Amino acid sequence: MTEQTRKGFHAEIDEISDLIVQLAARAGDAVARATDALLRYDLVEAQQIIDDDDHIDVAAIEVEEKCQSLLALQQPMAGDLRQILAAMWITGELERTGGLACNICKGARRMFRTELPPRLRGLIAEMNEEAIRLIRLSVDSYSERDAALASALHDIDDRLDSLHRTFVKTLLESSRTHDLDVQPSVQLALIARYYERIGDHAVNISDRVRYMVSGIMPWRAGIARHRIREERHESSMQELATDPAEMSSNGDDKAD
Amino acid sequence: MTSLIIGVLLMVGGAIVGIALDRALLRRWIRNRDPERHHQAPRGRSARRVIEDAERRLESAEAGQVSAETAASRVEASLDALQAGLVLCDRNGRVVAQNTAATQFLQARHGEALVAPVIKDLLEQARSGELVTTRVELHAEPRRSYEVRAGPVLREGETLGAVALVHDITEHDRIESVRRDFVANVSHELKTPIGALSLLADSLAADTEPEVAARLAGRMQIEIQRVANTIDDLLTLAMLEDESGRPDERVDIGAVVAAASDRISETAEQRDVKVVVSMPTDLAPMRGSRLHLESAVFNLLDNAIKFSDPGERVDVQVETDRDTLTLSVTDEGIGIPAAEQSRIFERFYRVDRARSRSTGGTGLGLSIVRHVALNHGGDVSVTSREGLGAQFTLKLPLDNGD
Numbered sequence: 001m002t003e004q005t006r007k008g009f010h011a012e013i014d015e016i017s018d019l020i021v022q023l024a025a026r027a028g029d030a031v032a033r034a035t036d037a038l039l040r041y042d043l044v045e046a047q048q049i050i051d052d053d054d055h056i057d058v059a060a061i062e063v064e065e066k067c068q069s070l071l072a073l074q075q076p077m078a079g080d081l082r083q084i085l086a087a088m089w090i091t092g093e094l095e096r097t098g099g100l101a102c103n104i105c106k107g108a109r110r111m112f113r114t115e116l117p118p119r120l121r122g123l124i125a126e127m128n129e130e131a132i133r134l135i136r137l138s139v140d141s142y143s144e145r146d147a148a149l150a151s152a153l154h155d156i157d158d159r160l161d162s163l164h165r166t167f168v169k170t171l172l173e174s175s176r177t178h179d180l181d182v183q184p185s186v187q188l189a190l191i192a193r194y195y196e197r198i199g200d201h202a203v204n205i206s207d208r209v210r211y212m213v214s215g216i217m218p219w220r221a222g223i224a225r226h227r228i229r230e231e232r233h234e235s236s237m238q239e240l241a242t243d244p245a246e247m248s249s250n251g252d253d254k255a256d
Numbered sequence: 257m258t259s260l261i262i263g264v265l266l267m268v269g270g271a272i273v274g275i276a277l278d279r280a281l282l283r284r285w286i287r288n289r290d291p292e293r294h295h296q297a298p299r300g301r302s303a304r305r306v307i308e309d310a311e312r313r314l315e316s317a318e319a320g321q322v323s324a325e326t327a328a329s330r331v332e333a334s335l336d337a338l339q340a341g342l343v344l345c346d347r348n349g350r351v352v353a354q355n356t357a358a359t360q361f362l363q364a365r366h367g368e369a370l371v372a373p374v375i376k377d378l379l380e381q382a383r384s385g386e387l388v389t390t391r392v393e394l395h396a397e398p399r400r401s402y403e404v405r406a407g408p409v410l411r412e413g414e415t416l417g418a419v420a421l422v423h424d425i426t427e428h429d430r431i432e433s434v435r436r437d438f439v440a441n442v443s444h445e446l447k448t449p450i451g452a453l454s455l456l457a458d459s460l461a462a463d464t465e466p467e468v469a470a471r472l473a474g475r476m477q478i479e480i481q482r483v484a485n486t487i488d489d490l491l492t493l494a495m496l497e498d499e500s501g502r503p504d505e506r507v508d509i510g511a512v513v514a515a516a517s518d519r520i521s522e523t524a525e526q527r528d529v530k531v532v533v534s535m536p537t538d539l540a541p542m543r544g545s546r547l548h549l550e551s552a553v554f555n556l557l558d559n560a561i562k563f564s565d566p567g568e569r570v571d572v573q574v575e576t577d578r579d580t581l582t583l584s585v586t587d588e589g590i591g592i593p594a595a596e597q598s599r600i601f602e603r604f605y606r607v608d609r610a611r612s613r614s615t616g617g618t619g620l621g622l623s624i625v626r627h628v629a630l631n632h633g634g635d636v637s638v639t640s641r642e643g644l645g646a647q648f649t650l651k652l653p654l655d656n657g658d
Contacts, residue, residue: 018372025369032396039593118590119643125594126641132396136366143365 009074012066016087017143019063020094024139026056027094028132030101031198035128038108038191039121046105056098063091086212090142093201093208097135100194100201107191111184117174120188123167127195130160134202141206147213153206160199167192309334341371341422345379347415361422367394371402375420378406382418391425397594400426434602441604445486445619449479482618489620492551493603496627503545503631509581510539512546513572516553520561528566531557535574542581543655544632552628552636555621556585556648562617563589563646576654580634583650591642600638601626625650 030049037045067088070076076084116124134157141150168189175185207218335342341358345351354362361371371392381388387407394400406420453476460472517531524531553572560570568588575582592600596607604619622636625648629636633653640646 021365021369022373025365025367029367029370029395036395036595039595117643121593122591122642122644129397139365 009070009076009080012070013080013083016063016066016070016084019059019066020087020090021139021143023056023059023063023091023094024135024142026059027097027101028135028139030056030098031104031131031135032128034101034104034108035124038104039116039124041108041112043109043112046108049105050102053098053102056095060091060095060098064088067091082212082215086208089208090205093204097198097201100198103194104191107187107194111187114181114184116184116188117178117180119170120167120174123163123170124191124195127160127163127167127192130163131195131198131202134160134199138202138205138209141209142212145209145213147210150206150209150213151218153203157199157203160196164192164196339424341375341420343375343379343420343422344409344417345383345419346417347383349380349383352417358422367396367400370394371404371422374404375406375422378404379418379420382406382408382420383415384408385415399595400424401429430598434599437605438603441606441619445604446483449482449486452479453483486618486620489618489624492624493620493627496548496624496631499631503548504543505546506541507544507546507549508539508541509549509574509583510535510537512550513553513574513583516550516557517572519554520557523558524561524570527561527564529561529564530569531561531572532569533572533574535572536576539574539576540654542652544652545628548628548631552625552650553583553585555625556650558617559621560585560587560589560646560648563587565589568645579654581652581654583652584647585650586645586647588645591644591646592638592640593642594640597638597640601636 030053033045033049036042037049067084070084071081074080134153137149137153137156140146141153171180171185171188171192174180180188204219207222210216210218335355336357338355338357341361342353342355343351343358343362344353358375361368361375364371374390374392378388378390385408387405389403389405392402392404394402401424403423403425404420405423406418408415409417409419456472456476456479460469460476463469463472513533513535517533520531557570557572564570564587570588571584571586573582573584573586592607599605600607601622603623606619626636629650629652634651636648636650638646638648
């Protein structure tokens with residue numbers, strides 16, 4: 001009897017992991033779709049993506065509730081417990097990724113009728129590819145329980161961060177040379193930020209995978225880093241206060 | 257054998273094909289299946305052929321010619337040979353059989369993972385007796401489109417379960433849009449100048465002032481030139497398509513590049529674009545058509561200059577190794593969106609139609625380049641990032657025989 005229950009339990013854990021793979025596929029597809037809508041100036045598609053985000057939310061809640069009931073009914077320990085906790089956290093990251101795809105669509109809507117300079121379009125396409133690559137790698141590390149791949153994601157994410165910086169630099173140049181208005185410029189800066197955040201969420205997923213596989217908590221290193229940064233930040237607050245642009249480029253690296 | 261026969265109704269390519277599966281054989285097939293196996297199904301066999309094959313083998317098994325075991329494994333192999341994914345569930349929705357292609361979908365990660373829930377959904381609906389179809393579009397590269405169909409499995413009016421089929425329709429969609437866009441684009445290219453001519457002619461007829469008349473006539477000449485160019489390019493394409501076999505002339509590729517860049521030099525100067533050619537001095541002659549190769553190089557140069565801004569440069573580089581000649585034309589212009597790169601070699605395809613009228617051109621240049629490349633046994637490809645220019649690479653095989 002007990003064996004039967006346990007078997008059901010593991011089947012349910014497997015089901016959760018299948019659902020997460022599907023959720024990640026949905027979120028990644030939403031990002032690619034949003035980029036398409038943005039680059040094709042397609043507002044109808046943008047609205048459709050925003051509407052379809054409900055599917056992602058519903059799927060995320062489904063996973064969370066499955067996790068909750070397993071925690072309550074089975075009281076799992078050790079590896080099983082970590083797997084369920086990781087699943088809950090990862091679900092949250094994927095739900096946010098879908099939300100960021102919506103934000104890209106809303107940005108596209110707000111700057112409708114602005115023709116984007118080719119170089120910025122090229123960089124958006126590149127950030128999209130890089131963000132999707134990170135999502136895929138994080139899902140690979142999750143499915144294969146590959147802690148080594150998961151820890152590599154921090155470094156792999158550097159490329160997206162540097163694309164983001166290049167984008168902002170190019171945007172500042174373009175707003176002069178291509179005569180971009182303030183509204184589209186602001187929207188473009190935000191959109192670039194969304195891609196960068198999508199990458200951060202993928203890195204967060206990989207942190208949870210490392211925890212799931214080995215029990216270590218990489219984000220605690222982040223807490224320590226954060227504390228040091230806070231202290232440094234406070235001491236230099238007065239210098240920076242004169243130049244607010246400097247602060248925002250320094251931003252946090254964890255998901256909201 | 258007097259055992260029960262399950263009639264599985266499959267919708268394949270719009271036609272309903274009935275296959276008869278012996279229930280005992282099916283059960284054995286399911287038991288023997290190894291879900292971990294991932295061999296690639298051979299391509300190019302139609303579903304109908306495979307099913308007919310399976311039927312024939314089952315019949316011969318029934319006639320005692322082949323053992324039931326062999327027949328079962330042949331049915332399995334036949335279903336695995338299908339490019340389409342096939343999933344069969346019983347009346348309670350439990351999956352009882354799936355072929356290799358379906359296993360790949362059910363175990364997929366990333367984009368393709370979205371197909372599995374659709375299969376599940378449609379099987380559910382099919383069990384209540386409906387025939388249902390859905391498309392699944394995957395937007396991340398590589399882009400793919402799938403069609404999932406499901407229907408009930410009936411025997412004497414009673415539902416035994418449901419069957420779902422998954423088809424990769426990416427290529428089908430692409431061909432469909434090439435066909436559809438070609439018709440739209442060709443009429444656009446021909447109608448626009450004709451429409452302009454008709455308006456200009458009307459104005460000319462109504463106007464008596466010689467100055468205005470001269471200006472209108474000038475505009476008419478421009479439009480006539482446009483149509484003439486389009487027709488010329490269409491004729492060139494028709495000729496290229498007509499020619500079978502590789503053209504057999506000894507061609508000095510250095511002279512070809514020189515001639516093409518000479519012809520384009522005036523346009524380049526007008527647009528303030530610098531064309532820089534670099535190639536080895538000791539290029540051996542190759543076999544082909546001098547005229548066609550020159551037209552290909554000219555079109556690549558023309559294209560590069562057209563999409564460059566003043567002050568930018570276009571590089572032509574020729575390299576050879578033992579058996580291939582590589583000619584690349586690189587510009588620093590606006591570049592081509594990733595999603596359009598696979599389509600720019602189509603006839604009359606335009607990335608930006610609004611822009612194409614100001615840059616001129618017939619929309620056939622790159623089709624001509626591709627045809628010349630194919631006629632010479634080579635190919636042409638493009639790499640580009642928007643805003644960072646584009647590089648077109650023409651690869652032509654060299655014959656070392658002579």
